[in-house]
Each structure stands twice: as C-alpha cells, then as structure tokens.
Amino acid sequence: DTGVSQDPRHxxxxxxxNVTFRCDPISEHNRLYWYRQTLGQGPxxxxxxxxxxxxxxxxxxxxxxxxxxxxxxxSTLEIQRTEQGDSAMYLCASSNYRDxxxxxxxxxxxxxxxx
Amino acid sequence: xxxxxxxxQFLSIQEGENLTVYCNSSSVFSSLQWYRQEPGEGPVLLxxxxxxxxxxxxxxxxxxxxxxxxxSSLHITAAQPGDTGLYLCAGAFDTNAGKSTFGxxxxxxxxx
Numbered sequence: 001d002t003g004v005s006q007d008p009r010h011x012x013x014x015x016x017x018n019v020t021f022r023c024d025p026i027s028e029h030n031r032l033y034w035y036r037q038t039l040g041q042g043p044x045x046x047x048x049x050x051x052x053x054x055x056x057x058x059x060x061x062x063x064x065x066x067x068x069x070x071x072x073x074x075s076t077l078e079i080q081r082t083e084q085g086d087s088a089m090y091l092c093a094s095s096n097y098r099d100x101x102x103x104x105x106x107x108x109x110x111x112x113x114x115x
Numbered sequence: 116x117x118x119x120x121x122x123x124q125f126l127s128i129q130e131g132e133n134l135t136v137y138c139n140s141s142s143v144f145s146s147l148q149w150y151r152q153e154p155g156e157g158p159v160l161l162x163x164x165x166x167x168x169x170x171x172x173x174x175x176x177x178x179x180x181x182x183x184x185x186x187s188s189l190h191i192t193a194a195q196p197g198d199t200g201l202y203l204c205a206g207a208f209d210t211n212a213g214k215s216t217f218g219x220x221x222x223x224x225x226x227x
Contacts, residue, residue, distance in 0.1 A: 004157075033214065042203050042217030043158070056213055091157050102146055102207050104215055106157035 002026075004107035006092050012113045013082055020078045021110045025094030032075050033104060034067055035091040036060065043091050049075060050097060082114045119206050121218035129226050131193055136221040138204035139186045145207050147187050148215065149178055152201040161189075194225045 005024045013019050025032045031050050035043035046065070047057045051072040061067075064082075069075040079086055089111050093104035119140045128134055138147070146165045150158035162171050164180035164187060171178045175198075177190040191198055201222050205215040 006157075031213065035217075040219070042205075042219045045214040045216070048213045050213070089155075093157075102215075103148055103160060103163045104205070105160060106150070109155075109157045111155065 004092055004094050004105055006090075006107040006110050008110055009108060010111050010113075012115065014115050015082060015084060017082055018078065018080045019082060019112065020076055021090055021092075021112075022074060022076050023092030023107060024074045025092070026105060029094035029096050029105075030072070031095045031097050031104075032069055033093040033095070034075070034077050035093065037089040037091055037109070038087075046077075079112075082112075084114045087112055087114045119204065119216050119218040121202075121204055121221050123221060124219070125222050125224075127224040127226065128194055130195055132225075133190065133192050134194055134223070135188055135190045136202055136223070137186065137188050138206075138218055140206060141185065142206075142208050143184045144180075144187075145184075145209055147180060147184075147207070148205045149187070149189055150203045150205065152203060152220070158203055158205075191223075194223075196225045196227050199223055199225050 007022045033048040034046040037043040045058050046061050047067050049069040052069050064080045067077045089109045091109045093106045095104045122137050148163050149161040152158040162178045167182045167184045169180040175192045179188045201220045203220045205217045
C-alpha cells in the first residue's frame with residue numbers, strides 16, 4: 001500500500017494561467033475527495049467521486065474549477081484563469097465506501113502559489 | 116450548515132505536561148476522525164471513533180467519543196516535542212454524505 005500520492009507537490013504560477021493537479025488514491029479505494037486548505041484553517045471540502053461519478057460539488061468550486069476521474073482511478077483538478085485567492089494547499093483523500101467508518105486517508109497535498 | 120468547533124486554538128506547553136483538546140458540534144456524528152498535520156504536509160490519520168462513549172488509546176494519546184456522539188476529546192500524557200503539530204478533528208454527519216467537515220484545529224507546541 002503506497003498511500004495517496006499527489007503531483008506536483010508545489011506549483012508557482014502567474015495570475016491568469018491554468019494549472020492541473022493529479023491525485024492517485026489508495027488502489028482499492030472507490031471514493032476520492034478534493035479539499036482546499038488555507039493557512040490557519042482546516043481543510044474545506046471541494047468535491048468527491050465514487051468510482052468515476054462526481055457525486056457532490058461544493059459551492060466553493062467555482063466555474064473555473066473542474067475535476068475529473070475518468071476511469072475511476074486517478075483524478076485531476078484543473079483551475080483555469082488562476083487568481084491570487086486560489087493560493088492554498090490542495091489536498092486529495094481517498095476512502096473505501098464499504099467501510100462503515102468512512103475514514104479518509106490524505107495525500108501530502110499540492111501547494112499552489114499564484115503570483 | 117454543520118459546524119465543528121475545536122478548542123483551544125493554540126496551546127503551548129512544556130515537555131512532560133499533560134493536555135486535552137476538544138472537538139464539539141451541535142449535530143450528531145456518524146463517525147469522527149482525529150488527524151495530525153505538520154507544516155506543508157497532508158493530515159495523517161490518528162484514529163476513527165464510531166460508537167458513543169468509545170475510548171481508544173494510541174500510546175500516550177487517549178481519544179474519547181461523547182455518549183451522544185456530538186463531541187470528542189484528545190488527551191496527551193507526558194507530551195514530547197515530537198507531538199508538536201496541528202491536531203484536526205473531522206466529522207462525518209452522514210455515512211452517505213461523502214465528505215468530512217473539519218474543525219480549524221488546535222496548534223500544539225511542546226517546548227523541550
């Protein structure tokens with residue numbers, strides 16, 4: 001079990017550019033979540049998938065944000081026309097829906113800085 | 116909106132002291148997790164509690180889940196500098212909801 005991995009770990013971009021992040025969940029996990037975390041706050045839910053279906057999106061997920069999980073394995077989160085307010089840590093987590101505890105396991109995160 | 120409050124927000128103690136941090140909600144949790152997070156890293160799972168009144172121990176850490184499943188506490192005995200970090204609680208309010216709601220955490224500093 002290699003855990004949840006995220007790539008890249010750090011991204012610096014200029015305002016207006018597009019960025020894409022990748023998350024590889026724990027292999028047997030059918031649920032995948034994206035969260036955003038800013039300094040001094042806990043993670044905030046963005047969206048989640050069960051297999052390849054995107055089941056819920058937060059109102060934090062503006063039209064500039066899109067997430068995909070095309071084959072029910074890895075997922076990508078794209079931010080178009082980045083703004084300085086998008087600077088944050090983007091966290092991915094996975095879980096096994098069959099577990100009653102619904103425990104989520106997190107990756108190391110992608111830290112985004114928009115200049 | 117289901118909110119989850121953690122207290123205290125900051126805690127600074129000397130090595131060897133004991134401490135307790137709290138997590139409270141007005142809603143009932145279906146399950147609750149405690150995580151520890153270091154700067155620049157993702158949260159690392161410490162424990163999951165599901166049953167009201169449940170107590171779990173992990174070395175010097177003791178986790179309690181309230182009888183009504185609306186609150187939880189984390190007690191650390193004889194804190195060490197390696198315990199320094201951000202302690203987050205996260206609650207699932209519905210097993211089908213698919214997401215966890217996080218508190219803003221307790222930042223613990225243990226001084227040698």
